[in-house]
Amino acid sequence: MDIMNQTYQIPFGQRILAKFPWLADAIFFVSFELIVLTNFIQGTMLYNHQISSVVVGKVQIIAGILAVLKVLLFDDKSISGWLLTIFVGVLLWQSATLALGYDIFYYFLLLIAAKNVNFKYIAASFFATTTVALLLVFSLAKFGIIPNLSFTKANGTFALGMNYPTDLAARFFYLLAAYALFKNFALSLPEKISFLAVIVLTYTVTHTRVDLLVMALLLLAIIFYKQVAFILEKVTNKGITVLLGALVAVLVGASYLYRDHSTLFTLANKIFSNRLSLGNRAFKEYNVTLLGQPIPQQGFGGSSTEKLADYFYIDSSYLRILMMFGAVTFLIFIGLLVYLSQKFMQQRLYAFEIVLILVAISSLIDQHLYDVSFNIILLAALANLDYAKDSHYY
Structure with a gap:
């Protein structure tokens, strides 16, 4: 047998x-809860008002150590598997260090620690954690303990303690997606009505069109699951990969090639809420590096309800x-999505494929693809998905 493919587990962990x-x-879930909560806090007005970045950083380090401990003690891997894990981990650590943002690295630790953990749980x-x-x-926002920022778009939108209304809308989309995966899309009529109520309420409060779209598509996919599954089978994995890959390529390419004097680009930029012009600015001022770089940004979220003189924020994940x-981390993420x-x-x-497509x-x-307090679908790479394999639809 090839020694590189032999699996090993620490005997102490077995005992x-x-x-x-x-x-x-238990160790995984403690680590998971800590990282979800600390990431969640960073997206609210609690962050730096009541809870400091130092506290959040120290808690995340503890959570990261626990995730590594679970992997080292209890998970079996081949030598090649260990080498690949370490290699990718070092790359992502270096990338996160250069970018001055560690969400991606902590997500990676949780991803490898999720091996054999039941995804349903x-x-x-x-x-449960996100809802509470x-x-x-x-x-806290209602009683004025933390700011409840309001914005003047349309008839007025509210963040309800979040940094920005779009963050609040995204929270609800990912919350509904998690519940749908928990139930493997087998929702009762009252649950479907509750989903619809959440969608309507979310749009009423936030006026966020993108999350309205993906939440509505999620509900439709749940209602017409058999038909959607049939379409996915016909399109095949290769077709889905090509279509989604084309969308990403078009977005990146359009951002790089954007010209404000082009009618087509101007129209597309308006549809994407100025994201093409902001992406083009990022390319011009910073360009792409191999492993990452710090990019100072200032958006509306968490600080102001008025327009900024020099607004600059890269929204697209x-x-x-x-x-x-950097390019290396980008390719790793694209490879993970394809896998x-x-x-x-x-x-x-x-059900998992539908949620992945919507995400x-x-x-x-x-910008929430690599924030585990929003998106948990990436943890399905190594988690136990057996509960969803015996689908009641087939």
Whole structure:
């Protein structure tokens, strides 16, 4: 047998699991909850008002150590698997250090620590934690303990303790997606009505069109699951990969080639809420590096309800990864998305594939792809998905 493909697990960890079979999952979930909560806090008006960045940073370090401990003690890997994990981890650490942002690195630690953990429990934990955290922040904003920023777009939009209304809308989209995955899209009529109520309420408060679209598509996919699954089978994994890859390529290419004197580019830029012109500015002022760079940005979120004299923020997840974390990290992420799509389609996990497609579409506009307090679908790369394989639809 090839020694590089032999699997190994620390004997000490095996002995611990023999006595405490629940311990590996427990360590993962403590790490998971800590990182979700600290990332969540950074997207609210609690951050730097009541809770300092120093505290958040130290908690995340503890969570990261726990994730690594779970992997080292309880997970078996081949030598080639360990080498690949270490190599990618070092690359992402260097990229995060250069970009001065560690969300991607901590997501990676959780991703490898999620090996063999039941994704159903991950989704349930995420849903419960995020729901409680949202209710707490809403209450704090309601009673004036933290600011409840309001913005003047349309008839007025509210952040309800978040940094910006679009962040609030994205929270609800990812919350609904997590619940849908927990139920493997097998929702009752009252649950579907509740989804519709959340969608209407979210748009009423935030006026966010992108999240209205993806939430509406999610609900439609749940209602017409058999038909959507049939279409996915006909399109095939290769077709889905090509279509989504084309969307990402068009976004990146249009941002790079954007010219404000072009009628076509101007129209597209308006449709994408000025994201093409902002992406073009990023290319002109910073360009793409191999492993990342710091890019100072200032958006509306968390600081002002008035227009800024020099607004500059890269919203698209793909452009943020490419410009801030470098070409290598960008390719790693694209490879991960392609791998997940292939895995879901091969195993007929169509609920997961639908959510992945919606997340990929949403990430063209928003920056939450690599924030685990929003998006948990990437954890499905190594997590146990057995609960969803025996679908009641087939």
